[in-house]
Amino acid sequence: MPLPPIDNDGRPITNDDFAYHTQWQVVGDVTVGPIADANGTPLTHLFGACSGSVTLIDLDLPDGVRPVGKPGICVDLLWSGDGGQTFVSLFAGFLSQRPTIAPGQASAMAYLPQFRSLNYGDFLQAEVVSVGSVTPGSNLNVRLTGRCLDV
Numbered sequence: 001m002p003l004p005p006i007d008n009d010g011r012p013i014t015n016d017d018f019a020y021h022t023q024w025q026v027v028g029d030v031t032v033g034p035i036a037d038a039n040g041t042p043l044t045h046l047f048g049a050c051s052g053s054v055t056l057i058d059l060d061l062p063d064g065v066r067p068v069g070k071p072g073i074c075v076d077l078l079w080s081g082d083g084g085q086t087f088v089s090l091f092a093g094f095l096s097q098r099p100t101i102a103p104g105q106a107s108a109m110a111y112l113p114q115f116r117s118l119n120y121g122d123f124l125q126a127e128v129v130s131v132g133s134v135t136p137g138s139n140l141n142v143r144l145t146g147r148c149l150d151v
Contacts, residue, residue, distance in 0.1 A: 024126040026140040030073055035126045035142065044084055045124045053117050054090065054124075056145040057099045060107040064139025067103050067132025074100040074130040075142055080123040087125055103132055118146075 022045050024035040034042035057077055067073050076098050078087035090112055091098045099110035118124075126142045 022124065022144040024142040026128075026138070028138055030067075030128055030131050030137045030140045032128050032131060034078075035128065035140075042125050042127075044080075046121065051117065051119050052146050054112060054144050054146040056109060056111055058107070058109045058141075058143045058145065059099050059101050060141050061101065061137055061139055062106075062141060064106075065135060065137055066106050067101060067137035068135035069103055069133030071130045072100050072102045072105070072132055073108075073128065073137045073140060074098050075140075076127045076129050077144070078125040078127055079118070080125075081119070083121070084123045087123070098129070100130075101137065 024043055024045075026035055036042050054077065057075065059073065059075055061073075076095075077090045079090050080087045089095070094113040097110055097113050099108045101108045124144070128140075131137055
């Protein structure tokens with residue numbers, strides 16, 4: 001019998017993990033602001049797989065240009081519980097702990113500093129809050145990891 005897949009921390013992935021992967025992607029140069037489609041509309045993900053929590057945010061530039069110059073690429077994760085009318089940072093009160101790809105690096109990750117439960121119908125957005133001051137960086141992926149609480 002094959003072994004179960006494991007996550008980045010070496011823990012087996014079970015039915016308690018999200019049933020889908022939430023991801024945003026920037027093709028080309030990374031710019032400050034919400035990650036948006038070609039028309040400039042922010043990409044908003046509806047949280048609908050389960051009630052649960054987001055625990056880890058992972059950033060990488062798999063085939064892109066690394067940022068040059070401080071502060072690097074920093075991303076915030078925004079949450080809305082009112083149908084997308086207003087968004088607040090999941091890092092509120094802990095802004096210095098947002099995931100940041102340092103100049104010259106190609107990846108970063110951050111654990112949320114406090115538990116945040118999400119419910120069916122909540123919305124999530126990813127927003128770039130800084131880029132490299134000399135070269136912004138390009139081809140950014142933003143991925144979320146979490147756990148379902150009602151499976």
